Amino acid sequence: MRPYHKATLFIAASALSISASAHIGAQSHSHNSFIDGFLHPLLGMDHLAAMVAVGLWSALAARRAGPDLLWGPLGFAALLLVGAVLGLQGVAVPAVEPMIAASLLATGLLVATRLRVPGIVAALGVGAFAFFHGAAHGYELAGDGQAWQTLAGMLLATVLLHCAGLAAGWALRQRHVWLARAAGAGVAAFGGALLLQMT
Structure with a gap:
C-alpha cells in the first residue's frame, strides 16, 4: 500500500472517532490507571484531533526531515x-474549556495553511494550547493517588498521536496535499463549532 493511501486511511479512521466521548462538555472521567490515561486521548475527539493535527502541521510545514519536525x-x-502538574496542585487557570476548543481551531488552521514559523515559535504556540489541555486533566486527577501513572499514560498516547500525525503529514507532503488541508479545515470547523456552543 502506498504511503499516502495509508495516510488517507489513518485520517479517515481518526474522523470516525467523532462519536467517541470528548473532554469538552463532559462532567467527569474515570482516570485511575496508566491504561485509563493512555486511552483517554485516543477516545476523546478533542484530544485526538488536536494531537494528530500538531503532528500533521509539523510534517507539512517542515522544510526538511530532521529536528524541524519535532518542535511542535x-x-x-x-x-x-x-x-497537568499545575492543575494537580489546584492552581486556577482561567478559560480552560474555551482554550481547548480554540486549540482545535488554531491547529486546524495551521494544518490547512501549512504556515511555516521558526521552531521555537511552533513549540511555544502549540504548547500554549497544550497547557490548557493539561490543566483540565490535572483538575480531574487532583486527589487521585495514581495521578502520575495516569498522566504517564496520557503523555505516552500524546507522543504516539503526534508520531502518527507526523507520519501521515510526511506521506502527504508532496502528493494529495488537499487531503491534509481538508483534514485541517475539518479540525478547525470542529473547534469553531465547540466555541460557538460555549457562547
Whole structure:
C-alpha cells in the first residue's frame, strides 16, 4: 500500500472517532490507571484531533526531515505536562474549556495553511494550547493517588498521536496535499463549532 493511501486511511479512521466521548462538555472521567490515561486521548475527539493535527502541521510545514519536525510535538507534550502538574496542585487557570476548543481551531488552521514559523515559535504556540489541555486533566486527577501513572499514560498516547500525525503529514507532503488541508479545515470547523456552543 502506498504511503499516502495509508495516510488517507489513518485520517479517515481518526474522523470516525467523532462519536467517541470528548473532554469538552463532559462532567467527569474515570482516570485511575496508566491504561485509563493512555486511552483517554485516543477516545476523546478533542484530544485526538488536536494531537494528530500538531503532528500533521509539523510534517507539512517542515522544510526538511530532521529536528524541524519535532518542535511542535515536543512543545505540546512538555507544556501539557506543565499544565497537568499545575492543575494537580489546584492552581486556577482561567478559560480552560474555551482554550481547548480554540486549540482545535488554531491547529486546524495551521494544518490547512501549512504556515511555516521558526521552531521555537511552533513549540511555544502549540504548547500554549497544550497547557490548557493539561490543566483540565490535572483538575480531574487532583486527589487521585495514581495521578502520575495516569498522566504517564496520557503523555505516552500524546507522543504516539503526534508520531502518527507526523507520519501521515510526511506521506502527504508532496502528493494529495488537499487531503491534509481538508483534514485541517475539518479540525478547525470542529473547534469553531465547540466555541460557538460555549457562547
